[in-house]
Amino acid sequence: MLFRSMPELFRELIGPIVSEIYQRVASDAEVLGAIAGWSTCMSVAGMQYSTPGQARAAFALAESVTAQEIAVATRDSQCREEVDLIKAQSRAEWKYLQRWLDTNPGVFEQLADARAADVAAAKSVLEL
Numbered sequence: 001m002l003f004r005s006m007p008e009l010f011r012e013l014i015g016p017i018v019s020e021i022y023q024r025v026a027s028d029a030e031v032l033g034a035i036a037g038w039s040t041c042m043s044v045a046g047m048q049y050s051t052p053g054q055a056r057a058a059f060a061l062a063e064s065v066t067a068q069e070i071a072v073a074t075r076d077s078q079c080r081e082e083v084d085l086i087k088a089q090s091r092a093e094w095k096y097l098q099r100w101l102d103t104n105p106g107v108f109e110q111l112a113d114a115r116a117a118d119v120a121a122a123k124s125v126l127e128l
Contacts, residue, residue: 009114013107017100024096025089034088041079047072052080 025031035051042049049055055076059069080086101107 021096025092028092030088034083034085037083038079
């Protein structure tokens, strides 16, 4: 089967890092501090949510957008900006990605080699 090696290798090599980084970011001290600040900011407006995910989940099953959902989303955006939540998450993502790359050298070379093998296989079929 053509192009089988690249997708399988990608899932094998990259899939775990996505999960690992997500878990590390979620427990990163700077991110947790920003989330606590976000929660405080939300509570100042009378909105009691511990995390942005909790705020989103509160409206996940709604069949239509309500004024309350718009108010929460607006305040959520303001609070994220006020406490630099997105910057904290981005810094943590890059920190853990770099650590992973430092301890897993050659991953992208493996992916490039797999891609080259897929291209060679496709060329051999086309030249038949």
